[in-house]
Amino acid sequence: MTHECDVCIIGGGITAAMLSEKLSELRPGLKIIVVEAGERIFDFEDRMQHRQRNLDYGENAWPGDFIDDQAAQGIISRTMAVGGSALHWGGVTNRFSVEDLTLHSRYGLATDWPIPWSDLEKHYCEAERRLGVSGEPSPLADDRMSSPYPMRAMPLSYNLRVLKAWADKSGIPFWSTPQAKNTRPYGGRSQCMRCNTCEICPTGARYSPDFTFKQLLAGNKIELHDRTLVRRLVTGADGKRVVSAQAVSRAGNGDPVEYRARTFVVASGYCWSSHLLLLSASPQFPNGLANRSGLVGRYMTGHAFIGAQIELDATLYPGMNEQHSLISRQFFRCAPSTPYVRHDLRVWESSAGRDPRLKNANGTVLLGDALMADWRSRTVRGAARVRAYYDVHPARDSALTLDPAHRNRYGDPLPVIHHVLDDATKARAAATREHIVGVFNQLARAQNGRVFGVNEGHYLDHPSGGCRMGTDPAASVVDSHGRAHDHENLFVVGSPTLPTGGCTNATLTFVALTLRSAAAIAS
């Protein structure tokens, strides 16, 4: 079967949702088809039940949100469904800072982004409006916003109020972390009920792309072809334009499906976007599409993290709301004259060290009243979880490659991701750790606290890269609007285009970049 459209968007996650929504506004009547390999899970009415099964039994709260044989080594989430990873996300919508866009010119590190901060900032505001962000403005002058958050901040729970009073004593300012969660009815969705299970929000208060897709479908703005796996992009004879996307229907008997479009947009996330371009190799393009630079699948990035627990003198009641946190952007900036370290800083309530246990420190089995007494004795002081996402920069060899030893049912080699940090990042690793643990200790000292359970992430969170943007076709895959340097009607949007992964959650950033791309795609 062949489908024809104006814009074919490959991938059905948050970037596809935002892009198709904006395209349908910019160009009413544009025929847009969104093609997603996974299923549509439009079961809002069942989510309270799924939530309960998840709490009680650990069952997947999003049944059917993965494809058995579409796996990648090095991937951090198996979610593959309409809505993508943003079905599960916590809704945190922090902005990057101007330093992220000017790493090379400011610090001599990594690379600069090909857009000015003022341009990105404008699209941050749009992203916050479309996603529905509730937030409290940063007290730091450098974090100035040109438009306020569309909703007032999520109120701090009792525990967070206590923790903020403690954390502020350290001299580090903290405030409510912005989130795409409704503090009032917004976007056709309800106000947050603080169910404490944001990964499966039963009320719809946390933004999820399925809502956008349902609204677009109800308005006949798009077609959504789920359970359809795109396997190849094919160019015309001159190689300048992509003429079709070759797919296979997972709904039927594996029937081939072809999409012909004026514009193709790859919106398949940090893993599957590069994968598709590499899979699209042909005699004309033996290294895959959009890959004259050899950089498709290169500079895979994200941010590293260090976490810890802090025990302190405070009466806390764990379980009120572990999802919401305090944030500080105090360390987003780093004077060029000082050793480079940039990170965010978050604080959550915690029950670490305060859970019921079967054996005490001496190994004695505790039953009944003895167990309860032991538990109570360990709850006199409170605990906080702290974490810093810190800025690391990828080496060219930080790569996604095709693994011929692992193939899906159609015989396509599956991806393997291997993150490699550049030499400068490696050289400052010990100093970065020392600085961050020092900040944790600074917090602890503010209220007779004790840091324990320091742990370092073993993967890069909020992964991105693989199709990095830039002005130089020899050093990047796409331009600042996501247009492939090599093919005039091929765009890549979302997380793959980030040259560097910043030091805080990246979703808002790649949504903003996608919204910025929409005008170029529409034209």
Place this chain on the structure above:
Amino acid sequence: MNSVSRRRALKTLGAAAAGGALSPPLQAAGERLQPGRQDAISSDALLPIAEAVLPGEIGVDGWRDATTAFVRWIRNYKEGADTDHGYGNTRIRSTGPSPARNYPAQLADLDEAARAKGAGRFADAPIDVRRRIIEAALIAAKVERLPSRPTGAHIASDLMGHYFNSPAAEDRCYHAAIGRDSCRGLPGSDQRPAPLSGSRQR
């Protein structure tokens, strides 16, 4: 439990109660521990274990609530259901066999241990003996920590884990109506949780 077993159990339980082996509230428990099929395990039958391993302060009503919730969990367990595939170390997994498959043999072992100590069966034994039997059983089963969910390692630790990890137990520990896992709404969520009725604020 078939009718013959039920009559025998009632007779035995009555005799045990008359002999004072069970705490008075448990004398109402009309069933014995049944080392048979997993779906034959009733909440009342677990009361002799509950009394031994759950806090005394929740009383017989609390033990009954805990065992009822535990049995409901067991009955609603689905084998082979997809579980969370996680973030970071993502992996597709599914739930395994029901932990309750192991319970009949474990219950039989508890009875056997009680007989070795001179009691007719586990439910007949005084509470301190039941505790010693359970402690020995947990050590033998190499149970080191409370399971976050029943695992089948031992029915006693599974019951304990199910109760002590519950929102109700947390409220009891903190003497406060924290209400973990409830949808509490935004208004008032900035306030300290109310004390449990009959409890002092921490």
